[in-house]
Amino acid sequence: MGCSICTVISNKPVAEGLYLMSVEAPGICSTALPGQFVHVRTGDVIDPLLRRPLCINRIDSGNGTLDLLYRVVGRGTAALAGKKPRDPLDVLGPLGNGFTVRGNFRNALVIAGGMGIAPMFFLIDELIRTEKYVTLLWGARTAAELFVSSADFAPGGLTLHTATEDGKAGHAGYVTDLLASILEQLSDAGSARAYTCGPVPMLKTVQKIMSGRGIPVEASLEERMACGIGVCAGCSVNTVQGKKLVCKDGPVMNLMEIVYDE
Amino acid sequence: MSDLSLTIGGLVFKNPVITASGTFGYGTEYAPYLDVSRLGGIVTKTITLLPREGNPVPRVAETPAGMLNSIGLANVGVDEFLKRKLPALADLDTRVIVNIAGNTAEEYAAVAAKAGAFGRVDAIEINVSCPNVKQGGLAFGTDPEATYQVVRAVRNETGKVLITKLTPNVTDITEAARAAVEAGSDALSLINTVLGMGIDITTRKPLLARGTGGLSGPAVKPIAIAKVYQAARCVDVPIIGLGGIRQWEDVVEFMLAGASAVQVGTWNFVEPGGAARIVAGLEQYCASRSLARLADLVGTVDIDET
Numbered sequence: 001m002g003c004s005i006c007t008v009i010s011n012k013p014v015a016e017g018l019y020l021m022s023v024e025a026p027g028i029c030s031t032a033l034p035g036q037f038v039h040v041r042t043g044d045v046i047d048p049l050l051r052r053p054l055c056i057n058r059i060d061s062g063n064g065t066l067d068l069l070y071r072v073v074g075r076g077t078a079a080l081a082g083k084k085p086r087d088p089l090d091v092l093g094p095l096g097n098g099f100t101v102r103g104n105f106r107n108a109l110v111i112a113g114g115m116g117i118a119p120m121f122f123l124i125d126e127l128i129r130t131e132k133y134v135t136l137l138w139g140a141r142t143a144a145e146l147f148v149s150s151a152d153f154a155p156g157g158l159t160l161h162t163a164t165e166d167g168k169a170g171h172a173g174y175v176t177d178l179l180a181s182i183l184e185q186l187s188d189a190g191s192a193r194a195y196t197c198g199p200v201p202m203l204k205t206v207q208k209i210m211s212g213r214g215i216p217v218e219a220s221l222e223e224r225m226a227c228g229i230g231v232c233a234g235c236s237v238n239t240v241q242g243k244k245l246v247c248k249d250g251p252v253m254n255l256m257e258i259v260y261d262e
Numbered sequence: 263m264s265d266l267s268l269t270i271g272g273l274v275f276k277n278p279v280i281t282a283s284g285t286f287g288y289g290t291e292y293a294p295y296l297d298v299s300r301l302g303g304i305v306t307k308t309i310t311l312l313p314r315e316g317n318p319v320p321r322v323a324e325t326p327a328g329m330l331n332s333i334g335l336a337n338v339g340v341d342e343f344l345k346r347k348l349p350a351l352a353d354l355d356t357r358v359i360v361n362i363a364g365n366t367a368e369e370y371a372a373v374a375a376k377a378g379a380f381g382r383v384d385a386i387e388i389n390v391s392c393p394n395v396k397q398g399g400l401a402f403g404t405d406p407e408a409t410y411q412v413v414r415a416v417r418n419e420t421g422k423v424l425i426t427k428l429t430p431n432v433t434d435i436t437e438a439a440r441a442a443v444e445a446g447s448d449a450l451s452l453i454n455t456v457l458g459m460g461i462d463i464t465t466r467k468p469l470l471a472r473g474t475g476g477l478s479g480p481a482v483k484p485i486a487i488a489k490v491y492q493a494a495r496c497v498d499v500p501i502i503g504l505g506g507i508r509q510w511e512d513v514v515e516f517m518l519a520g521a522s523a524v525q526v527g528t529w530n531f532v533e534p535g536g537a538a539r540i541v542a543g544l545e546q547y548c549a550s551r552s553l554a555r556l557a558d559l560v561g562t563v564d565i566d567e568t
Contacts, residue, residue, distance in 0.1 A: 041532070046327045046479075046480045046508065047326050047327040047480075048324060049324060049327055049328060049329060049479050049480065049528070049532060050324050050329060050531060050532060051531075051532065076324075092534065223319055223320070224319065224320045224321075224322050224323060225322065226322045226329060226331075226528075226531040227285075227530070227531040227534075228531075229291060229292075229534070230287065231285065231286065231287040231291045231292070231530070232284070232285065232333070233284075233307075233316060233321075233333050233336045234319075234320075234321055234322030234331065234333065235319070235322075236315070236316060236319050236321065236336070237319070242315065243315045243316070
């Protein structure tokens with residue numbers, strides 16, 4: 001991990017308000033694990049002041065570039081959306097703990113809602129590379145936000161199920177509506193792992209549905225943070241083992257150990 | 263080579279740049295990003311008698327050129343700190359200041375007695391200014407008599423150099439400043455965070471779960487400069503200035519206002535390693551101005567007295 005000035009390669013909208021930025025960062029790419037994040041300054045300014053934590057969306061290790069997927073929701077992400085190719089970008093990372101990719105399991109179930117897709121392409125690439133059979137349940141607000149297909153991954157590795165809130169693609173509704181039936185179809189639940197990321201209501205639903213099935217579920221969590229490395233203690237999360245920090249102890253944690261308020 | 267050093271209560275600091283409590287962890291977290299021994303000193307996060315988990319989230323929020331926090335003094339507790347965290351600082355060539363707080367004056371004294379027994383602890387900073395806890399903290403800092411009692415209780419327990427960290431959330435900071443010095447404080451550090459609040463107009467929820475919190479970052483620097491200026495004119499002990507420092511120019515400004523040393527806080531979150539760059543900037547400043555002693559700047563603001 002380190003702090004470095006990288007170079008923006010490209011930065012384009014992939015759907016309304018949703019941007020994909022590609023950054024030349026060979027040092028980060030050489031050590032990053034799926035699920036880790038980077039902490040990005042939006043410019044050489046004091047306003048907005050803080051860095052923005054962004055999951056690593058995908059890595060092209062051959063070219064030493066990483067992709068960051070973000071939705072423009074405030075001044076910081078608006079500043080990021082204004083970055084042009086060749087602009088410098090101050091990137092701290094890779095930070096945090098990633099997903100468990102290696103291990104003796106066959107099936108990988110990936111459940112992503114909204115911006116929860118952000119860390120998943122890197123994860124799916126690695127799961128396919130290690131010969132896992134991957135099922136992705138991807139929920140989005142609109143069909144336009146489902147901006148990649150199974151053809152964008154290594155052949156034969158990925159089965160994709162989608163859900164949209166506007167009902168224009170896949171299941172009309174939430175992605176968690178699909179989860180129970182997908183689990184029924186899972187041929188060998190004893191050799192499966194699940195990975196999830198999304199808004200808290202979705203994570204709560206996933207936690208309920210996955211409860212008691214014996215399938216390990218890792219969630220990439222999100223919380224407001226300042227430092228990104230476990231110093232400010234801002235990003236606390238309640239777990240069965242007490243409070244932990246999303247940036248340092250996560251962002252990937254065992255979903256079944258997260259304690260949500262009722 | 264210019265002399266950047268200063269002395270507080272007989273304790274020599276090689277330069278005036280210290281990292282502020284709550285923004286530098288237990289002293290080792292930023293080691294991958296900077297040579298901690300470049301710094302004049304480090305202040306640990308606030309240590310309490312018992313471990314604390316802190317307040318509910320969200321407990322940090324960004325505001326214009328600043329941030330709000332209501333962490334609530336989350337820390338491992340003094341025993342765990344002394345056993346597991348302090349030993350990692352053994353080989354650092356920098357001053358180690360342990361920041362302490364308690365619910366009562368007796369608790370402050372108890373933490374100080376424990377921490378003060380360790381040679382690696384160079385000084386103790388008394389936090390009577392945290393806005394994010396129900397008991398203690400700010401309640402002591404806004405009442406000069408209570409400030410006096412806390413500092414006195416700590417003074418009676420330890421011979422370590424004592425620094426009392428003051429709040430800006432008072433009408434007249436010189437009252438608490440005088441009280442702390444009368445009680446035996448060797449120096450004052452100011453300012454702790456400014457009580458602040460933000461509200462999301464869509465959800466009608468406060469930005470922090472607890473409602474109010476402490477504002478820090480560049481936004482508070484002019485407040486801090488004014489408080490340092492006021493405090494420095496009424497007490498004879500060194501002032502450690504903090505509030506919004508991010509570059510060497512800010513340090514010079516604080517010194518002109520009357521600070522002998524400074525602390526870098528929120529900026530550590532933005533630029534890990536930024537504190538060490540400020541030291542380098544001060545060295546260059548002294549060299550380029552042929553300034554033999556940086557300390558000669560202290561309190562030399564050119565202001566017309568009327």
